[in-house]
Amino acid sequence: MKRGVFIVFEGIEGSGKSTQAQLLADALERKGVNVDFSREPGGSEVAERIREVLLDSELEEMHPRTELLLYLAARAEHVAKRIRRKLFADKAVVISDRYTLSTLAYQAGGRELDTKRVARLCKFASGGLEPDLTVLVDLDVKEAFTRLDRPHDRLEQAGKEFHEKVREAYLYFARRAPRKIRVFNGAKEKMMLHEEIKQVVLNLLTSKGML
Numbered sequence: 001m002k003r004g005v006f007i008v009f010e011g012i013e014g015s016g017k018s019t020q021a022q023l024l025a026d027a028l029e030r031k032g033v034n035v036d037f038s039r040e041p042g043g044s045e046v047a048e049r050i051r052e053v054l055l056d057s058e059l060e061e062m063h064p065r066t067e068l069l070l071y072l073a074a075r076a077e078h079v080a081k082r083i084r085r086k087l088f089a090d091k092a093v094v095i096s097d098r099y100t101l102s103t104l105a106y107q108a109g110g111r112e113l114d115t116k117r118v119a120r121l122c123k124f125a126s127g128g129l130e131p132d133l134t135v136l137v138d139l140d141v142k143e144a145f146t147r148l149d150r151p152h153d154r155l156e157q158a159g160k161e162f163h164e165k166v167r168e169a170y171l172y173f174a175r176r177a178p179r180k181i182r183v184f185n186g187a188k189e190k191m192m193l194h195e196e197i198k199q200v201v202l203n204l205l206t207s208k209g210m211l
């Protein structure tokens with residue numbers, strides 16, 4: 001085995017992706033799997049500091065290019081300082097709550113930056129490291145927003161129309177790469193959805209000789 005397995009959770013705010021990512025990490029740990037779970041933006045000291053700037057609702061509006069580059073700066077740190085080591089040295093199952101597909105959905109889809117350029121910069125930031133599987137938890141924007149009870153941060157304040165574009169972009173990219181990006185119905189009951197996702201992941205880990 002050359003490397004561990006890299007799994008990413010994606011979806012709009014309120015879709016339940018973070019809950020599902022945590023449930024999966026816990027379930028795999030209970031099975032004795034070596035799991036590393038982190039989130040983006042974040043996952044390393046510098047990246048967590050960049051996160052504070054990105055999500056601070058007190059700050060003035062950021063230019064979309066500034067925002068893009070900060071997300072990518074955080075990603076470069078996360079990949080270089082954490083993900084690569086966990087994946088290649090520890091051969092762990094690395095679970096990241098958000099990754100490149102978030103940048104394509106939010107900055108290209110939502111903020112309407114040029115998709116090809118965003119994709120190229122994403123590749124530069126990650127050094128080309130791609131997930132083995134992306135779990136897209138899809139949910140209607142209206143329903144997702146009713147689930148959000150925490151104080152809204154800067155991006156959540158961006159409004160329904162923006163998030164509709166983000167959701168559409170997610171689904172567009174999923175249609176283009178159906179084997180790498182699997183879409184799950186976020187409206188399903190939490191534990192039922194967890195079982196579905198877990199089954200797909202267990203099959204993947206078995207096929208990679210990790211179980």
Ligand code: TMP
Pocket residue numbers: 013040041071097098099100102103104106107155156
């Ligand atoms: P979360 O903690 O709810 O996942 O919030 C992270 C926010 O950052 C969310 O609004 C999506 C946004 N985001 C981007 O816009 N681009 C990115 O590349 C990443 C990783 C996150």
